[in-house]
Amino acid sequence: MRISSILSLAALVSISSAKPSGCGKNFPEGFPTPGSSKTIDLPNSDRSYRIHIPENYDVNRRTPVYFSFCGASRNGKEQEGLSQFSNPEFNPDGIAVYPEIWLSNSLANTSHPNDVDFTNDLLTHLEEKLCVDPSRIYANGKSNGGEFAAVIACNATVGSRFAAFSVVSGAWHETGDVPGVGPCEPAMREEGYPFLIFHGTVDQTAPIDGSKEDDEVSLIDVLHKWTERNGCEKDAKWKSNVTVFEDPLVKHASWDCAGKKDIVQFYREEDNGHCWPSTVPNDDYETMGRKKCPGGHYVFNATEYIFDFYKQHRLNQMV
Template sequence: MFSKGLTFLPLLATTTTALYKPLPLIQAVGETTNVTILSSGINRTYLICIPPKYDGQTLTPVIFSFHGGSRNASQQQELSQFSNPDFNDFAISIYPQGIGETWQGAGNPDNGAHDVRFTNDMINQLESLYAIDPARIWASGKSDGGGFTNRLACDQALSQRIAAFAPVSGAFYVDDVAIPCDPDTVAISCDPGRPKIPILEFHGYKDHTIDYFGNKSRKGACVPSIPHWAQEWAARDGLSIANATTELPATNDTLIYTFGLGEDTGLVTQVTDLNLGHDWPSLVDVGDAQTADFDATPIIMEFFKKHSLA
C-alpha cells in the first residue's frame, strides 16, 4: 500500500540509535512510502517499506534492492520480495529509482547519475531518521542493479558502510579494457575499502541477456563470464579460487559454488540455475519471464543475517 510521498534534504550520518525514533506521521509499519531526497543537486526518489518488527528503538537492518535496466523501483519491490513478511519481517527495505531507469557505471556511461553518492546520501538519511543498525546494511539488485550492487562492493567508501552484497543476474560490465575482450580472463577493476567482502550471486545458465559465459562486447564494454567473476572475488577476498560444488536442496537443476574454508566458507558463493534465463529465481510469478524451482530471496536473507560490519 502506498501512502503520501516524503521529501527530505540530505542529512549528516549518525550512529546514535539508542534514542527512540518513531516513524514519520504519514508512515506506518507494513506500508510503502515514496521518498524524495536531494542528492548531487537532483531530486531523487526511493521507496521505503517498514517491516512488522520495527519499534523505533531496536536497531534495525536495511536492505537496498536496485532495479534492472528499463525497470523501476516498484517493479523491483515486486520482483525481489524483500517487503514480503514471509521472507523479511525485521529489516527496512529500500528500492531506489535510477535516473533513466539505469545505474551509474559501465554499460551506462551517459546517464549522468551520481548513484554512489545517492546511495551514501540515502544511508545518511536513514540513519538520521530511523533506528538503523549501521553494521547491518545490505545490498542486492537485478541485472543492471546487480551490476551496481557489485560497484558498491568495489567502492572504497560504500564497501565500508554496506556489510554484504547479493546481485542477481548481475551485469558486471568492465569498460576499462580493450574490446573485444576475453570474458574468461579479463582484468576486473575493483578496490574495496576493506578485506573479505561477502558476495552471493545468482545467475541463470541460460541467461542470454547477461550471458553466463560473458560477452566480448556489450554496450561498448566487456562482460566477464560468471565463473571468472566469482573466482576474481574469491581471490580478492584472499580465498582459493577452487570451490566446493553442491546441489541446492529440493532442486535437480541448481548448483552452488562455495568458496572459502573454515570461518570463511561461503564468503563468496555463486548459485547457478541450469534451466533459468535472465530472471530472479522465484517459485511464483514476480514479474520476470519464468519461475524457478526455488526462491532466491530467503537464501539471500539467510546470507545477509550472517554478515555484519565489525
C-alpha cells in the same frame, strides 16, 4: 567521483561506533506507516526511492536495512514486487529500500548524477531519520542493478557501510582492471566482502559465459575476482560444488578465503534465463515470457536464500 577517496581503518571504526542518530526519535513525518511502502523524494536532491517499513518497527530498536537495486528500464516499485524484499515471509523485521538509480552499470553515461553518491547520501538520510542498525546494511540487485551492487562494494567509502552483497542475473561488463565492476578499490576490513550470486544457464540477456558483442565477461571470472578480493589465491577452486536440486539441476558452489567461511557463494540454475528464481510466477516470468524464463517459475526462492545469507554477516566493528 565525490566519495572515491579511501577511508583509513581508524576513520571506519570512528564512523561505525557512533550511535545511530535516528534511534529514539519520533517516527518521521512523510514516511510510510509500519507495514506499508511508499515512494519518497530524497531531501535536497532530485532523486527518489521507495521504502518499506516493517510492521514491528520500533523507534528504539536498531533495524537492519536491505537495499535492492532495479535493472535497466525498471523502477523501485517493480523491483519491490520482483525481489519480495518487503514480504514479511522473507523479511519480517527489516527496512527494505528500492533506490531509483540511473547509472545501473559501469558503462552508463557518467554525465548523469552519480548513483554512488546518491546511495551514500540516502543511507545517511535513513540513519538520521530511522533507528538503523549500521552493522546490518545489505545491498542486492538484479541485472544492471546487480552490477551496481558490485560497484558499491568496490567503492572504499560507501561499500564499507554494507555488510554483504547479493546479485541475481547480474550484467557484468568489462571495464577497468576488474571484470564486471571496473576499477575496484574497496577499503580493507576484517569481514571481507561477502558475495552471493545467482545465474541461469540459458540467460540470453546476460549470458553466463559472457558476450564479446556486449563486452560482458564470464561469470566465473567475476567469481574469481571476488574470491581474490577476499584473500583467496588467483583462480581459486571452490571448496564445495554440490547439487541442490536434480530437476532442473541447481548447483551450489562456495569458497573459503583467508579464514572466512563461505565468503563467496554461487547458485548455477539450469534451464533458467534472465529471471529472479521464484517458486511462484513473478514479474520476470510474466513480462519476459517463456523464451527468457522457460519454466514460468523455478524450484527455489532466491529471496529466501539471500536473507539466510545476510543473517550470517554483519560488520563486526559496528557491534
